[in-house]
Every structure is written in C-alpha cells, then in structure tokens.
Amino acid sequence: MTTRGRGLHGHVLESLGPAITAGEYPPGSVLRTDELAQRFEVSRSVMREAVRVLESMYLVESRRRVGVTVRPKAEWNVFDPQVIRWRLAGADRPHQLRSLTVLRSAVEPIAAGLSARHATAAQCAELTECALGMVANSRGHKLEEYLVHDVAFHRVILNASGNEMFARLGDVVAEVLAGRTHHEVMFEDPDPAAVTLHVQVAEAVRAGDASRAEELTRKITVGALQELDILAP
Amino acid sequence: MTTRGRGLHGHVLESLGPAITAGEYPPGSVLRTDELAQRFEVSRSVMREAVRVLESMYLVESRRRVGVTVRPKAEWNVFDPQVIRWRLAGADRPHQLRSLTVLRSAVEPIAAGLSARHATAAQCAELTECALGMVANSRGHKLEEYLVHDVAFHRVILNASGNEMFARLGDVVAEVLAGRTHHEVMFEDPDPAAVTLHVQVAEAVRAGDASRAEELTRKITVGALQELDILAP
C-alpha cells in the first residue's frame, strides 16, 4: 500500500523520514548531505533529491554553510499523507491518532451534511450498500470484512460532500480505521450502536436530510473520540 | 511572504507549480525533464529536484521511458500550503476559496470549543486583545489594521485548541482572510455583527464555555460562507 519506494531517493526517504518524525533527530539537529549520502550509500544527487522532498514537507531546512537542519515539530506539514504515515508507524502514533480523530470529528459531520445535499443517486446506493455490508459483518469476528465496508462508507461520505479537501482525507480516515482494527485492541465485535448509526446516516443522506445526517455523524465521531479516551485516558 | 525562491529549483517551482495547478498542463500531459531543463535554463539536476518536489505534492508522476505526467486533479495534495497558494493565485482561486471556507466552517467551531477547555491564561488574554483590536478598527476604513487582528484572533483559536493539525491551518486561514480584504470586494467596514461575535467568542473561551464558543464560532463561519455565496452564487 505504501509502495512509495520508487527509486533510490524514495528508499532513502522511507528510512530518513520516519527517523525524523520519530524524533530520532531532534529539532535543531544538523545533518550533512555528504555524510547522509555515504551512510545510505547513494550519490549526492540522490540524497539531494531526498532532502528536497523532506524540505517540501517542512521537516528540514537546508542552508548553505550550515547543513540540513531539522525544523521544530510545530512547522512540519502534518497534513502530508507521507508524514502522517510515518508518524502513525512510529512512537508518535497515539498522539497522531488523537489529532486525526479530532480532525475527523470536525470534518465528517459537515461532510455528511453536504453529502445529504450533493450526493448522486449512485453515491446514495453505494452508501447504503456499505452500511448493509457493515451490518452483515458486525457479528462473528468478521473484523476484516467489517473494516472494508466501514472504510468505504466514510470514503463515500467524504467524496460525496463535493469538497475536494474533504475528499482527500479519505486515505487518512482509512488509515485511522485500519489502525483501530489492527493495532489497537479490538477483540470484540464492533459496537452495535455505531453500526446502527451508520445505517441511519445512509438513510438521512438518501432522504436529503442534511442536519440529521450531520448530527448522526457527529455521534459516530464522538464515539470514536470516547473510544480513544478509554484506550488512552 | 511566499519567499520560497530558495535556489534555482525553487525558482523553477514557482513557475511550473502554478502552471500545473492552473491547468496549463492538463492532467495526463507528459513533460520531459530534459526539455524542461532547457526551457528554464537550468541543469538536469536542478530540474530533477523540482520534479521530485512536484511529485511529493502528487501533482506529477515520473515514470521511466514515459516522462513526467501530470496527475488528475483529484490526486493532488490539496492540503499542501504551496499548492494552496498556487491555486489561490491562479484561475482556480474562487473554487479554492470555497473549499477552504467550507473547511474553516468545519474546523474552527471545534477548535474554538477545544480552546475553551485548553486555552492558557496568556492565550485568553491574547484572544481578548485581538477582539478588542478588531472592535477598535471596525469603523473608518481601517481594513488593514482590522485584518491583522482578525488573522491573529483565528490563529490563537487554532493554536489554543491544542490540536497540531488545527494549528497548522493558521496560515491557510490567514491567506483566506487576507484574500477577502485584498482581492474580493470589501469596500465597506466589516459587518458589526461579526465583530460582536468575535468578542463573544473570546468571552466564552475565557469563561471555559466550550459549547457556547463552538456555537458562536459556527455563526462566524456560516457568515463567511454566506458572504461567499453573495459574491459568487
């Protein structure tokens, strides 16, 4: 899925990026391009390309006569999908997960409300299909199948909102949901109340009831937040 | 402010990036690194660095034997500050402005609610100071002074929320607000009701009244949305 290892510079990034976001090189640390090139056994050109990418993520800053300095965490482009993935994969995972869940709690209800106004017939159909899929797999430890439909459901909502920025959060939400199933504790079947809420959201969107879709989705995301509080109070 | 012309590759980016986001090279277009290098009169190394950055923004995809192809708009990383700036500066401006305003309407109320819980005394003080600054400059065509305090106000809210992702939206919000004052029509003094709402939000945050802060901020962002509908129905 994270098939980003395109070329040598991509390989370097996959090693250096997580190291930086994990705080292995604390903010203010100075790296030298030549030294990094040696360490990773690539040419300077390749290492320079990698540094440029890190720079575009605001993770580092390259200055003459100084070197490549790690920027303070507050300046990182925390919306970059790559950065999010790196942080989710590292020690920062709980913190990143909380940030994303809060973001979801802000965005998804509004997105659902917009979907109720803008969703096409096809999108409504897909949404109900996803909800039914969730119901069908909500019992009997079919967590993987449930996850697939859950992810699809939220993707449709975000896409149907008609807002391109919301739509781009689909991948992130997918990763959060996947993380909940795979990394966090989720031995039991999903909460029946949450499943019902998804079905109701699908109904509300289909009926064009924006405020109801918004409120119901708010309940879903509030549930996700509470779930997080239980796990890491 | 957009002082990103760091190095030759930065200069190339400032020319090529806006061209792509403006649709000058429609999705599917194929560029060749060598040709681009010639056109911009830089070496291939420099052009390759620029392409790598565009690639990390998901604007283009570089493939062997094919070239550098422009990706479909839906895949662009529309959260990248640079991409946002490029689009705001181009023909896509109205569309981008709307997307951002909708995003604001989702995020800022939640951020205000969180601020009511998490804001420090210093942040509360700064917030009321900003609100007072807005009041003081709300009459007599002191639009620039008003803007400064308005931007500062929303930045404090986003920062005080304690959510790093919200905080990173400060720059974007600043750009939207600045755009409203500079590019869009705003001959008259700001809406007195909006000014009052800001003062009330500051009070609510200070009082720790999360739901009130959230609701009041929602009114502010709804106003921003309506304002946009009036300008571009």
Next chain:
DNA sequence: GTGACATATAAGTCTGACTTTTTGTTCCAG
C-alpha cells in the same frame, strides 16, 4: 568591544557518461 576582512565549510550547480526500465515495433511462427 566593534568593525572590517579573511578563511573555511557545506550547500548549490553543472556537465557528461553510463545504467535501467519500459514501451512500442518488428518479425517470425502458428
């Protein structure tokens, strides 16, 4: 201490040669 100057350093740039992957074509067998 302060300012001007020298120096060392690391990034930045350019060039040219070479490698690798992938596409599209050609050509032969069936």
Next chain:
DNA sequence: CTGGAACAAAAAGTCAGACTTATATGTCAC
C-alpha cells in the same frame, strides 16, 4: 491474420567529479 518473443529506442535514473557561491566564524587592527 494473430500472437508472442525478441529487439531497439527513449526517457528517467544514477553516479562521479569539478567548480561556484553563500555564509558562519574566527582574526586582527582600531
């Protein structure tokens, strides 16, 4: 005519080395 294998060309990818430029820091005179 079709299908697949072999081949050739094209463009990105990689590397090495030489050179340029900015700039932090140290030095010295004042």
